[in-house]
C-alpha cells in the first residue's frame with residue numbers, strides 16, 4: 531500500500547506521504563544505501579515519515595526482506 535506492488539514507491543497510500551516511500555527499483559539510488567541503513571529503517575522506522583517500525587520482525591526475517599528489496603533494483 532506504500533511502496534507499491536512493484537516496490538517503486540507508487541503504492542495507493544504512498545502518493546499522500548511526504549517524503550514518499552522509498553523507490554526500491556531505482557538502482558541509482560539503492561546502490562548507495564548500505565544494508566545496515568535498510569535494516570535500521572525496517573526495525574526502527576523513519577521518524578517524521580510514514581515509515582513505521584517493524585520491530586516485531588526477527589533479524590532473519592528483516593535480512594530476508596532486504597535480499598528481496600535488493601532484487602527489485604534494476
Ligand code: HEM
Nearest residue numbers: 532547549550551552563567568571572576579580581595
Ligand atoms: C514490511 C514492510 C515494509 C518494508 C520492508 C519497508 C522498507 C523500507 C525501507 C528499507 C526504507 C528505507 C530506505 C532508505 O534507507 O532510505 C523505507 C522507507 C520508507 N517507507 Fe517503508 N517499508 C515497509 C512498509 C511501509 C509502509 C506500510 C509505509 C507507509 C505507511 C512505508 C513508508 C515508507 C516511507 C514514507 C519511507 C521513506 C522514509 C525516509 O525517506 O526516510 N513503508 N521503507
